[in-house]
Every structure is written in structure tokens, then in C-alpha cells.
Amino acid sequence: MKRLTAFFYGLACYAVFFATFLYAIGWVGDLYLPVTIDSAPLIPTGYALLVNIGLLTLFALQHSIMARPAFKRWWTQYVPEQVERSTYVLFSSLALIAMFVFWQPLGGMIWQVENTAGAAILYSLFGIGWLLVLVATFLINHFDLFGLRQVWLYLLNREYTPLKFKTPGAYKFVRHPMYIGWFFAFWATPVMTAGHLFFALITTAYILLAIRLEERDLLTALGEDYAEYRKNVPMLIPWLRNASGQQEALQK
Numbered sequence: 339m340k341r342l343t344a345f346f347y348g349l350a351c352y353a354v355f356f357a358t359f360l361y362a363i364g365w366v367g368d369l370y371l372p373v374t375i376d377s378a379p380l381i382p383t384g385y386a387l388l389v390n391i392g393l394l395t396l397f398a399l400q401h402s403i404m405a406r407p408a409f410k411r412w413w414t415q416y417v418p419e420q421v422e423r424s425t426y427v428l429f430s431s432l433a434l435i436a437m438f439v440f441w442q443p444l445g446g447m448i449w450q451v452e453n454t455a456g457a458a459i460l461y462s463l464f465g466i467g468w469l470l471v472l473v474a475t476f477l478i479n480h481f482d483l484f485g486l487r488q489v490w491l492y493l494l495n496r497e498y499t500p501l502k503f504k505t506p507g508a509y510k511f512v513r514h515p516m517y518i519g520w521f522f523a524f525w526a527t528p529v530m531t532a533g534h535l536f537f538a539l540i541t542t543a544y545i546l547l548a549i550r551l552e553e554r555d556l557l558t559a560l561g562e563d564y565a566e567y568r569k570n571v572p573m574l575i576p577w578l579r580n581a582s583g584q585q586e587a588l589q590k
Contacts, residue, residue, distance in 0.1 A: 470522065
């Protein structure tokens with residue numbers, strides 16, 4: 339019964355994540371939803387900024403702290419290891435849902451591309467970004483990343499084995515293709531409002547910080563394999579090699 343409960347819990351957490359992911363596309367892209375990141379402001383700008391900073395901080399703290407190995411060692415004293423990843427996915431989804439519900443649009447137009455071809459290009463890049471995020475998860479094992487593999491193995495009463503380090507597809511050219519996808523998703527828009535720009539700037543800064551934290555953990559976990567990979571494969575720009583001073587600056 340415990341294994342079956344854990345399995346359905348993992349499925350439920352994944353369902354919440356996937357619905358949140360689909361909703362995020364419409365929310366960020368100002369598509370098909372009554373309230374989005376680009377909606378008209380409802381409260382004074384100063385108060386709106388405070389609310390939005392709080393929401394972004396909540397997501398950043400949850401997303402980063404719960405991903406750290408030290409937190410996981412403490413957390414799994416209370417949450418079974420088999421559902422730890424599913425619980426992380428659930429909490430991340432809830433933090434995003436809170437952002438969708440309580441986000442305060444800022445109004446103000448930064449740019450608006452009225453040319454049909456230009457707008458189509460930007461929407462295409464926006465779609466490519468979201469697709470790249472999803473594809474990148476499948477390249478490294480989508481089901482392990484979102485906790486389904488863990489609860490499935492537990493249901494079968496089989497021991498969980500960590501994934502072996504590999505660099506499939508886009509990971510041969512950059513170390514973080516998923517984050518490149520996020521950049522396209524957040525920045526490629528024909529209509530950039532002040533609220534959207536604020537969101538894109540803060541999330542970009544957070545991603546660059548998160549990369550440092552993530553790579554520190556990967557170096558500890560994978561040792562020389564990841565050190566060699568980091569040495570030979572650029573972080574975000576495929577043609578920018580480590581010999582470049584700009585790339586070295588990005589990695590420090």
C-alpha cells in the first residue's frame with residue numbers, strides 16, 4: 339500500500355507540474371488567459387514591485403534551497419527518499435502557481451513589434467524556447483527529473499540507481515541547453531511590457547546564479563568527469579570556447 343500510495347502521489351505531483359508548465363506558456367506569452375504577465379496594472383507601481391519581488395524571491399529560495407544536497411539529507415529524514423523529488427516538483431509548481439495568482443502587472447510599454455514578420459519570428463523563438471526546455475529534460479531523463487522514475491521503481495520494489503553522467507544531443511554543444519530555452523521563452527516577445535521586462539531581468543539573473551550553484555554540486559557529485567566536461571563544453575553559447583576571456587568570465 340505504501341508503494342502504491344507513493345506512486346499515485348508521484349503521478350499527482352507530475353500532473354500539477356505539467357498543468358503549471360502549460361499555464362506558464364500562456365501566462366508569459368500573454369496567450370489565451372484572462373490575466374497574464376502583461377495585463378493592465380491594478381495597484382500602484384511601488385506596491386506592485388514589492389509584491390513581485392516577494393513572489394520571485396519565494397520561488398528562487400524554494401527552487402534553490404530544496405535542490406541542495408545538504409537540504410535533501412535533512413529533508414529525507416521526514417520525507418521518504420522515493421518521493422523526495424516528486425515533493426520538490428510539487429513545491430516548485432505551487433511557488434509558480436502563487437506567482438500566477440498574485441503577480442501584479444506593471445503596465446508601460448518597452449517595445450511593441452507591429453511588423454507581422456517580426457512578430458512571427460519572435461513568437462517562433464518563444465515557442466522554440468519552451469520546446470527546447472522540454473526536449474532538454476527528455477535528453478537527460480525527463481521521468482527521473484520529475485520524480486516519476488523514482489516512484490515507479492519503488493512500486494516495483496526495485497532499488498533506485500542514480501543516472502550515469504552523459505551528454506546527449508544539445509548537451510554536447512552547451513552545458514545548459516534548458517536554460518537557453520528559458521532565455522528564449524522569457525525574452526522573445528513582440529510585446530515587452532515593464533512587468534515582463536522586470537520578470538525577464540530577475541529570472542535571468544537568478545538563472546546565472548543558479549548555474550554556479552548547480553555546477554558546484556555537479557563537480558562535487560561527479561568529480562573529474564564533470565570537470566573535464568566543463569572544461570571542454572561552453573556554458574551557454576555553443577561557439578564560445580573556454581579559451582575566450584568572455585567564457586572564462588562567465589564561469590567564474
